[in-house]
Amino acid sequence: MKIAIAGGGIGGLTTALALTQAGIAVTVYERSSQLVDLGAGITLAPNATRVLYHLGLGPALEQTAVTPPVSEYRHYRTGAVIMRMVPKDYRQLFGVPYLRMHRWDLQEAMINHLAEIAPGALKLNARVEQLESRGSEVKITFGDGRVETADIVIAADGIRSALREKLFSPAPPVFSGYVAWRGLVDTATLPPQLRESAVAFGQGRHINRYLVRRGELLNFVAVAQRTQWAEEGWAIPAPRDEFLDEFSSFDEGTRTILSRAAQGQVFKWGLFGRPWLEQWHSGRVVLLGDAAHPMLPFLGQGGANAIEDAMILARCLASQATPQQAFALYQASRGPRTRKATDEAAKRGERYLGEPTADSLKGDNPEGQYAYDAVAGPLGV
Numbered sequence: 130m131k132i133a134i135a136g137g138g139i140g141g142l143t144t145a146l147a148l149t150q151a152g153i154a155v156t157v158y159e160r161s162s163q164l165v166d167l168g169a170g171i172t173l174a175p176n177a178t179r180v181l182y183h184l185g186l187g188p189a190l191e192q193t194a195v196t197p198p199v200s201e202y203r204h205y206r207t208g209a210v211i212m213r214m215v216p217k218d219y220r221q222l223f224g225v226p227y228l229r230m231h232r233w234d235l236q237e238a239m240i241n242h243l244a245e246i247a248p249g250a251l252k253l254n255a256r257v258e259q260l261e262s263r264g265s266e267v268k269i270t271f272g273d274g275r276v277e278t279a280d281i282v283i284a285a286d287g288i289r290s291a292l293r294e295k296l297f298s299p300a301p302p303v304f305s306g307y308v309a310w311r312g313l314v315d316t317a318t319l320p321p322q323l324r325e326s327a328v329a330f331g332q333g334r335h336i337n338r339y340l341v342r343r344g345e346l347l348n349f350v351a352v353a354q355r356t357q358w359a360e361e362g363w364a365i366p367a368p369r370d371e372f373l374d375e376f377s378s379f380d381e382g383t384r385t386i387l388s389r390a391a392q393g394q395v396f397k398w399g400l401f402g403r404p405w406l407e408q409w410h411s412g413r414v415v416l417l418g419d420a421a422h423p424m425l426p427f428l429g430q431g432g433a434n435a436i437e438d439a440m441i442l443a444r445c446l447a448s449q450a451t452p453q454q455a456f457a458l459y460q461a462s463r464g465p466r467t468r469k470a471t472d473e474a475a476k477r478g479e480r481y482l483g484e485p486t487a488d489s490l491k492g493d494n495p496e497g498q499y500a501y502d503a504v505a506g507p508l509g510v
């Protein structure tokens with residue numbers, strides 16, 4: 130079986146690793162001419178690390194990942210701690226850790242591992258323009274006019290998925306009303322009390338910050354509301370005055386962190402969603418990750434769900450007699466869980482917007498989310 134993946138992001142690369150491990154030949158087509166460091170962090174909850182460790186990435190991730198000893202919810206204006214959370218020992222509970230990482234460190238670990246187990250499988254500068262299911266194969270047309278065929282195509286082309294719009298639903302992404310700024314601060318430039326994980330809330334804004342890359346960098350994502358957003362892309366440079374002004378009512382510590390971000394290295398982007406899609410497969414093409422079910426970032430589970438999709442889809446393809454059976458089992462396995470996460474992420478965002486109190490922030494039960502086992506759990510439920 131010859132499988133092509135459109136998109137070399139978190140979902141596409143995990144799928145390539147999982148299929149290769151299952152003995153299925155795969156090619157990943159990524160539109161970018163080189164994969165670049167976009168300067169951001171990512172949280173990998175145990176439901177994601179369970180898959181990544183199973184795929185052999187554990188040692189590479191542990192070279193740079195950080196496991197926070199504690200995390201705090203803080204009042205935006207005073208900086209006072211509203212709630213202090215000491216994470217459980219997830220290695221003991223689930224056998225895998227909760228990690229925070231620089232995104233590039235994650236992506237690099239995936240690319241290097243794929244190059245070892247499937248040399249040449251990742252093709253850059255390959256924008257998939259058109260897919261056409263023709264009986265038992267799919268014709269793939271690239272942006273430069275080249276043509277290839279595959280038995281199955283997995284479209285993992287992200288939230289702005291053009292393939293989803295062409296093959297499944299023309300409905301465009303919808304602006305969520307949130308705008309985010311992200312940046313990295315050299316931890317050495319910060320006083321010790323600011324080198325920790327915290328989320329500060331209030332006045333319709335919140336800022337999540339945490340350490341990455343062996344604690345050498347502090348990642349922040351600052352979110353505010355807007356009525357409209359017209360700019361495209363997720364790497365629009367943000368002028369320093371603009372985001373300092375936006376968060377000027379936050380406590381001095383938070384403002385210090387924002388002001389220490391390297392000049393020109395803070396980026397902004399609008400957060401988008403899409404109407405829920407009931408069916409993610411058509412003919413021999415199937416959607417995965419944000420292309421299938423984009424979710425707001427407030428649960429820290431979008432990438433984790435793309436990683437789970439990858440593992441489950443690889444298991445379905447390896448165990449089922451036909452692509453149609455595999456896709457149906459994948460859909461049944463992933464639809465309900467990703468829908469729930471999408472709804473919860475939206476609700477979490479709303480909770481973050483009010484005046485922060487211990488009561489308004491209660492109610493998180495992450496262990497339920499983290500227990501999900503995409504590696505060995507039952508399929509179809």
Ligand SMILES: Cc1cc2nc3c(=O)[nH]c(=O)nc-3n(C[C@H](O)[C@H](O)[C@H](O)COP(=O)(O)OP(=O)(O)OC[C@H]3O[C@@H](n4cnc5c(N)ncnc54)[C@H](O)[C@@H]3O)c2cc1C
Pocket residue numbers: 135136137138139140141158159160161170171172173255256257258285286287288290291292309350417418419420426429430431432433434435
């Ligand atoms: C602010 C923010 C914070 C987040 N934090 C977390 C977090 O802490 N934890 C977490 O789990 N998730 C988090 N997420 C969500 C996570 O980043 C996404 O869910 C995840 O990146 C989705 O992976 P993907 O592979 O589906 O899409 P992407 O990572 O977007 O990858 C899509 C890839 O497809 C390529 N591509 C696009 N079109 C084509 C084409 N036509 N042909 C070929 N290639 C194409 C793109 O260049 C890209 O490389 C966060 C998201 C945001 C916005």
